[in-house]
Amino acid sequence: MSSRRPPELLRRSGLGLLFAGLAAGAVLTGPPAAWAQASRMAGGALFGPPTGQAGPAWGPPVARYASETGVRFTFDRSQGLPLVKFDRSPEVWVLKPQPAPRGDVLYLNDLGEPILRASRTGGLTVFTSERPEGLAVALSGGGQTLRMTALGPQQLLERLALASTRATRAARRLIPFEADASPSSSALTADAAMVAAEAIIRMTRLPDGRLVLGGVERVRLIEGRQARADLREGVIEITVAPGQGLSGRPSSDRILAAAGLR
DSSP states (O other): OOOOOOOOOEEEETTEEEEEOSSSOEEEEEOHHHHHHHHHHOOSOSBOOOOOOOOOSSSOSEEEEEOTTSOEEEEEOSSSSOEEEETTOSOEEEOEEEEOGGGOEEEEOTTSOEEEEEOTTSOEEEOOSSOTTOEEEEEEEEOOOOOBOOOOHHHHHHHHHHHHHHHHHHHTSOOOEEEEOOGGGHHHHHHHHHHHHHHHHHHTTSTTHHHHHTTOOEEEEEEOSSOEEEEETTEEEEEEOGGGGGGGSOOHHHHHHHTTOO
């Protein structure tokens, strides 16, 4: 496969502005007027500070948990859908609660697979690829709310460049990231890019992952009505749905499933 240089240009066209990352293959397109307004309002971080919203009766609404083997994560039930973020990964998992026997609650990912199980008495079990049978965890303290904030075009471009750098390092060749984004989807697009990079990193650890990754030429992020992940003709295409919050983008598990690795 021929090598590809990262684009090094800033071009105005009838479709909007095209920004190109100099350090990595990152491309962002979108309406220039809307982005100009968004750049004046942009915050610094992708996830903002804690809030005081109430959660279910058992346990704090936002808390940190840890296992005896070192698995640590933040569990956030202060918003619409429960969220969990493991310390060793940038990905935030959007969970769907489902009743389970004995009054327990299962928390499922977007493939319907269990990530957490909460018992009626307040116990919590986490399911990981290393421990699919489950691992008991204990409350270890308070946590920070997992919330997205708006990003300006430069900040989004930096996130795309970072995602491309992480994917490129894992693949050992350039994996450019392209995004057709608007101010309303900036934070979600940035988060989806990091999740896509995480999926590519995970591919390299799977038996057939590098074979599949060998056919991936780029990652494209677009807006749509439903969160989707597709792999076609060498392109991992991620569709984000801005009105749905973090659930409006696919998880790394769904991206791996789209690549035939789940």
